[in-house]
Amino acid sequence: MIRVRLIHNRVALLLAAVTVVAALALPFLGFAPNRLLSGKAIALSAAAGGGWSAAALLPVALLLAVPFLRAGRMVNALYTGAGALAAAGLVWLAGQHAALLAATASPAARTSFAAGFWVMEAAALLAVLDGVRRLGLGPAGRVAVGALAAALIGGQFAAGHLDQLSIMKEYANQRDVFAGAVLRHAALVAAALLPTLLIGVPLGIAAQRSPAVGRLVFPVLNVVQTIPSIALFGLLLAPLSALAAAFPGLGIGGVGPVPAVIALTLYSLLPIARNTAAGLAGVPEPVREAARGIGMTPRQVFWRVEAPLALPVFLSGLRITLVQAVGLAAVAALIGAGGLGAIMFQGLFANALDLVLLGAVPVILLAVAADAALKLASALALSRLGRMAA
Amino acid sequence: MRGALTVLLTDRLILGLLVLAALVLGMPALKPLFAATFPALDRPMYEADGFLALTLDHLALAGGASLIAALLGGAAGIAVTRPFGREFRGVLDAVAAMGQTFPPVAVLAVSVPVLGFGPPPALIALTLYGLLPIVENTVAGLESVPEPVREAARGMGMGPGAMLWRVELPLAAPVILAGVRTAAVVNLGTAAIASTVGAKTLGLPIIVGLNGSNPAYVIQGAVIVAALAVVLDAGFDRLAARLTRWRPGAA
Numbered sequence: 001m002i003r004v005r006l007i008h009n010r011v012a013l014l015l016a017a018v019t020v021v022a023a024l025a026l027p028f029l030g031f032a033p034n035r036l037l038s039g040k041a042i043a044l045s046a047a048a049g050g051g052w053s054a055a056a057l058l059p060v061a062l063l064l065a066v067p068f069l070r071a072g073r074m075v076n077a078l079y080t081g082a083g084a085l086a087a088a089g090l091v092w093l094a095g096q097h098a099a100l101l102a103a104t105a106s107p108a109a110r111t112s113f114a115a116g117f118w119v120m121e122a123a124a125l126l127a128v129l130d131g132v133r134r135l136g137l138g139p140a141g142r143v144a145v146g147a148l149a150a151a152l153i154g155g156q157f158a159a160g161h162l163d164q165l166s167i168m169k170e171y172a173n174q175r176d177v178f179a180g181a182v183l184r185h186a187a188l189v190a191a192a193l194l195p196t197l198l199i200g201v202p203l204g205i206a207a208q209r210s211p212a213v214g215r216l217v218f219p220v221l222n223v224v225q226t227i228p229s230i231a232l233f234g235l236l237l238a239p240l241s242a243l244a245a246a247f248p249g250l251g252i253g254g255v256g257p258v259p260a261v262i263a264l265t266l267y268s269l270l271p272i273a274r275n276t277a278a279g280l281a282g283v284p285e286p287v288r289e290a291a292r293g294i295g296m297t298p299r300q301v302f303w304r305v306e307a308p309l310a311l312p313v314f315l316s317g318l319r320i321t322l323v324q325a326v327g328l329a330a331v332a333a334l335i336g337a338g339g340l341g342a343i344m345f346q347g348l349f350a351n352a353l354d355l356v357l358l359g360a361v362p363v364i365l366l367a368v369a370a371d372a373a374l375k376l377a378s379a380l381a382l383s384r385l386g387r388m389a390a
Numbered sequence: 391m392r393g394a395l396t397v398l399l400t401d402r403l404i405l406g407l408l409v410l411a412a413l414v415l416g417m418p419a420l421k422p423l424f425a426a427t428f429p430a431l432d433r434p435m436y437e438a439d440g441f442l443a444l445t446l447d448h449l450a451l452a453g454g455a456s457l458i459a460a461l462l463g464g465a466a467g468i469a470v471t472r473p474f475g476r477e478f479r480g481v482l483d484a485v486a487a488m489g490q491t492f493p494p495v496a497v498l499a500v501s502v503p504v505l506g507f508g509p510p511p512a513l514i515a516l517t518l519y520g521l522l523p524i525v526e527n528t529v530a531g532l533e534s535v536p537e538p539v540r541e542a543a544r545g546m547g548m549g550p551g552a553m554l555w556r557v558e559l560p561l562a563a564p565v566i567l568a569g570v571r572t573a574a575v576v577n578l579g580t581a582a583i584a585s586t587v588g589a590k591t592l593g594l595p596i597i598v599g600l601n602g603s604n605p606a607y608v609i610q611g612a613v614i615v616a617a618l619a620v621v622l623d624a625g626f627d628r629l630a631a632r633l634t635r636w637r638p639g640a641a
Contacts, residue, residue: 112503227615228580228615234613238605327495
């Protein structure tokens, strides 16, 4: 008996179903007379209706067909590509309709993404994620596909196609503040990274060489890690303001960037020290002995054998540290450290939702970028080790 | 034999609970201390809300989100390790790995434009975030069950349901619990920040204090949140020890 298989990709089928429901039942955009009023809903059919705009939805239609195509490399490539193009097309359509609306509305009017956009955009990006996995791409290929999708969407931002969307209007208002906030955010993370590496790496090495050090250090760092950031900022407030009162010339205070960097460093020490120790502990003893056997000094054994072998695990600790620090630096805005968190919380306190997105979305993008960069570095370090062994 | 007092003073969980209870209930009694430490403040004690009510609301938000996430995440993790759901495994893994790079505070903030202000959107944001480590660990825990163990269970005549409940889940429990722990720890901290999106939690005295330059408020909120975190950590340590104590080689 021949059984004809109709569905070849059930993940794509689920994403297609979600996309259809979102397209029909949820508003695609919201249109409000100004930034404080809530808007009226605009359906996808209204946004895409008329003229050539609907062509932007072509990749979405392709995505809907994928579940019924016989799975193979070509179909998976189509799946991935259509996902990336659909993600970009939805953004393009939103920008296009916002520009259309802006031509007839007052300058204070705001067009913003609504639930239907977010759901369809998420489905398109999940299709990319699933497609990349089905294609079996390595880390470099994954980063390349991610960079392509980012370029397709980022290019529209850069070209000004999205200027009439509310988040970009907010950006235009905050342009100078925004650039400073991104720099400040990165500076906070970098300022915490330096002492973290200077203290954490020697601590990790010491913990690996002497278990007593590990038993002393790791429980303390573990407790610090469990204390919520906002509480640690608060607890640092008292001793640091006392210190500031005692030594006014020091420039230290309970609020501002200095306590933020101290707290970020305290949180960052654990992953760095733990992964330094774990990386070194993973070096096989016979390898060390062989290195000593060919006459290497302890210093040479460390730099030429142990350090390269421990590097991938160390880099994974650095990745955890960086991703965590990007998020913690956003919370640090509450104690006046500045950065993107300041924009985000300003929006939350003033009920200005576009401002919230302008602060929060770049925080997410920074974290994802740090994660991708360090994953790539780990993969490169590993493949270098593989070549050395070969 | 150890005396009752020694047990009290050496048990981190009991000691933590006692300190937490003393702080939550006795904070108003510390007013003279805060007044003496911060003589410049007109109001050295946060009195707009009771600390007990804030603590309970905090626990309801963080605990409720962790519980829902544990149920949904556990179910999703089980589903993608069964034959009918295996196709979804890869994309779920990828989402869980990628989603955990999103800073929780940013996820909480983004939930406001999408879902609105107040406790329910905060609960949804915390639940979604909590799902990720739980799904990841449920899948990892179930995958770590050795194939010979599964075969032995099949050989004894167990069906898929009995095998899941009596073999796979008990063996995976410590790893699943570790995921729930990660979610609970993150949610406890994010619930404090949820005071900025309209949910009343222990973060409220901290935020009010920071905005109004009242360090006493900040310290009162921060001390209770920190005590809560220490108790949570000790509680999960206890649970984890209980789950693994029957294993060979476990203390």
